[in-house]
Amino acid sequence: MPRDKKGLSRKSGGQRKDPTTFFVIASEGRESEPQYFAHVADFINTKSLGRLIKIEALRREDNASDFRRVLSMLDEYKKKYKLSDKDQLWCLVDADKWPEKNMAEAQQLCKQKEYEFCMTNPCFELWLLLHHLDFKTIDEAAKNDLLKNPKTTSSKNHLEQVLHAILKKEFGESYRKGSISKAHLEKIPFALRQAFELELEKNHWTFDAFCTRIHVLLQQIFQSEPPDYPLPE
Known part of the structure; x- marks a missing residue:
């Protein structure tokens, strides 16, 4: 969420006196995740919740896909701004990019730095697919294909292909990384419930099962004031 370094909401190195909770999100994905959370931030800003919650989805200028680079963005933010106890800093990474030992290291570093850690297996597109595909309707073979997520074309993996087909059918839109549709927003309640x-979240260290904590992050974002739809208890 772009803002001046000395904006009204907080000042560099200054003492926080406002009641706003900041959710600062650094992701391995350079474009898709920041765009998705920018849409969520825009939605929140149109509601009364926008007075209490701010989302800052940090963007990388480089293409380095390394959890250490993700963590460094949070480190830089933490050095620049005075944080309150309510603020949350989140590190989002995909399991399909790194071996298990790297993810264990990333999780341990987040724990030491008091950052929230979110690994999505196999990748961020799983979270987007949860907005549109009812997982109760697909068989184990189909789930296994989604979990293995092989490359199906030179530019798309299996999850991206399935997501592309669903978006084309439902909205007449294609799926492209870096061009995340606002159509996902209206499906957030369904994604959360699923x-x-x-x-x-309970599978968070099982590499042979779907996992993510993005729904936990969104529930944290919305918990101060219910949005226009019910959240899971």
Whole structure:
């Protein structure tokens, strides 16, 4: 969420006196995740919740896909701004990019730095697919294909292909990284319900199962004041 370094909401190195909670999100994905959370931020800003919650989706200028680079963005933010106890800093990474030992290191570093850690297996597109595909309707073979997520074309993996087909059918839109549709927003309630029902947060260190904590992050964002739809208890 772009803002001046000495904006009204907080000042560089200054003491926080406002009641606003900041959710600062650094992701391995350079474009898709920041765009998605920018849409969520825009939605929040149109509601009364915007007085209490601010989302800052940090953007990388480089293409380095390394969890250490993701963590460094949060480190730089933490050095620049005075944080309150309510603020949350989140590190989002995909399991398909790194071996298990790297993810264990990333999780441990986040714990030391008091950052929230979110690994999505196999990748961020799983979270987007939860907005549109009812996982109760697909068989184990189809789930296994989604989990393995092989390359199907030179530019798309299996999850991206499935997501592309659904968006084309429902909205007449294609799926492209870096061009995340606002159409996902209206489906957030469904994505949240599915993720909690599937207990994806409990699989967070199981590399042979779907997992994510993005729904936990969104529930944290919305918990101060309910949005226009019910959230899972």
